[in-house]
Amino acid sequence: MKEEKKLAPKPEKKVIGRREMVALPELDIAEIEAKIDTGAFTSAIHCSDIHEETSPNGKKIICVELLDPSHPQYNHKKLRFAEYDLREIKSSFGEVQQRYVIRTTIELFGEVMEAEFSLSDRSDMKYPVLIGRTLLKGRFIVDVSRKNVSQKYKIKQKQKHTNL
Template sequence: MRDKKEEGVKPEKKVIGRREHISLPELDLQDLEAKIDTGAYTSAIHCSDIHTETMPDGTQVICVDLLDPSHPKYNHRKLRFAEYDLREIKSSFGEVQQRYIIRTTIELFNEVFEAEFSLSDRSDMKYPVLIGRKLLKGRYIVDISRKDLSRKYKSKQKQKQNNP
């Protein structure tokens, strides 16, 4: 039997709700609530104390405090990223900001893949993670009337494994 990719047929897109729970395995963050935002191009994650440091070997790194102490998933880890980009991103208020962009893995619907996230202070926002169009494209269709479909999918997959 042939794989859909081999036949030139695109794999079917999964339906995603307006809010989903995601994990960021490389950042040691599990079950974070994320807002799905088709108006945003780039995905974003809440960080505080975002600054650059020069390492002893002269390498520039960005340092962040992922989330902040008031968030229930805060893990007290200060992270450093040697690989990053600096881009102009238009905020939800329409102003252009310089933001650091990192690549990390995201887990959604039991799939783990790499994605880009801008690092920004989202302390005034309800959700610490925003999932934008670039991550959604080719993978998901958004149904704004639904939420937590990835969590429900994960539960069904576990039930299937436990009751073959």
């Protein structure tokens, strides 16, 4: 007689909209609007002055300015990453570009998760952060008729806690 294996229940996927307010805690961004893009494989963050340098100990690092001076949340901070990849990524225009990719945390629906982000100049794009399907897969379902679902969820959670 065959033994039945009990599978752990799959976590319920949360519904998100076509745009969401997210936080990037390790990058000191408490709230920024992100476009949800199921056509994009990798998530992306708008950076300017992206370049590679050699650190004092001889290791290669990448240096970037998060966002750019025209963005309201620009904070003049130069960020340095010792751990990164250089990958070929297809742009929204279909051209393959070499881009630096980092791992950092993102907060959505009060949940902090680690994700990969390509660093690119998105100054000609409306949204500085793009959430691609690698981050979405297995966690979220996108309802394109909605937006800022996670922010509304966050507000409800705060109200629930204040009413206790």
